Amino acid sequence: MKLFNKVAIIGTGLIGGSIALAIKRRRLANRVIGLSRRKKTLIIAKKIKAIDEARSRVSELGDVDLVVLATPVGRIIELAPQLIKVIKKDCIVSDVGSTKQLILSRLSRNLPNYVGTHPLAGSQNSGIVFARADLFEGSTCIITPGWRMNSRALVKITLLWRRLGARVVYLNAAEHDRALSMVSHLPHVLAYSLMTSVGNKYLKYAASGLRDTTRIAASDPYLWADIFLSNRENMLKAIDLFGADLADMRQAIEKRDKRKLISIMEKARDKREKLENL
């Protein structure tokens, strides 16, 4: 069953490219139009049959039923005013940005059919070459409804993500940004900081511990700078909360308080086991 006639994906990188690919493979739309500022990206997207048509400007979008903004957060906000001018009245607009409050505040006012999403999928890799039609299979997609709560748009976006293989959960934008600052954005800050701290001459002694802990420090700095700055208040709180917990462990080590140290680590390990079994 086709969910849409024409779909436009703006930003055909890892996430946008994977959405396009999955929509094509599952025949969820008649046509998929890809937009990117990079010609190379569009050539690859066409070659792997992720998109039917390539465009380079928002003004060339045409009469699409759905626009998915899959660029970095800052670019989503820049594109919104242009989008309003060109789309038809009932066109559904969605985005896959990693922070939601700022985007919602800019898009929801002028785009009545806006529904935000955040697919919890991806990796440290970026770009269309890593796109996979099954990227969202078994993943979770958070949906953050717009201010006006347009139920037609909400249902359509929910169906889309279910058809892409994701489990859908609803969360308001403020709670989303708090949650993600802890489970995603903070781990990224820590991974980058840890790589900064480790001296080059010690890298050769690294085993899987450092490798796993810092895998996400290979992520795109431009993309993540946008995420950190668009979730600034929560990030500062998350870093400070972490700093206090780290200070507790530091103090236990300094005071040679083995009991305290083990107690902290046991609680952390139990929570990690809970995460493993979720």
Add this chain to the structure above:
Amino acid sequence: MKLFNKVAIIGTGLIGGSIALAIKRRRLANRVIGLSRRKKTLIIAKKIKAIDEARSRVSELGDVDLVVLATPVGRIIELAPQLIKVIKKDCIVSDVGSTKQLILSRLSRNLPNYVGTHPLAGSQNSGIVFARADLFEGSTCIITPGWRMNSRALVKITLLWRRLGARVVYLNAAEHDRALSMVSHLPHVLAYSLMTSVGNKYLKYAASGLRDTTRIAASDPYLWADIFLSNRENMLKAIDLFGADLADMRQAIEKRDKRKLISIMEKARDKREKLENL
């Protein structure tokens, strides 16, 4: 070729059990004796043919040629004085502790044939049930020579680890502990602290980022408390160095300094790529 006649492995957990298993499979010794305080561990070790004989006391060791101490760091130090009384004069003593300076200072004085090692292998899992004969294949084993630099013992231990499939590197104990505080012990502290910080209600929104970053927070708290405390000075320095680097990122976020933020992250990412390609 047999490297040893009788080998005793004290502490037949993940590392000790894997050494025993690999020695047996590769026929590097005529007999392997396993020591553990836990009867269950010894029963499993015998069942999977990691050891030929099981003992529960150091006093029952007999005339072995090599003793490998594979218990937590604190226990290695406790066992050393008992060991001195029972082993024959030319018996080689080695250990696989994750910190080396404290162990060396306690063992090297009274055990002339002591050579420390630290195989950079293992995982968050512990116990004989996770033991694998190929655990050290392609891994790095750091060898920290004893004070008296007994060349016969050094050669034998080097040969042993090469036969177990490891690349051998030599490092003095002080430099080992500094290096490992950065590439292994600090990541563990951060993983435990991060799990402490993340609220239970947010766990369900975690994707692979948090999972990878905190995999090692599932490690044994008793084992790691020993490691942190036996490498206390370096740990405090490592945490403070990391704290300063984290504060830099925090400040860039607070000041909305995107250029600074990206510059920090690019350097970190480049170092992470270097690590990937090592």
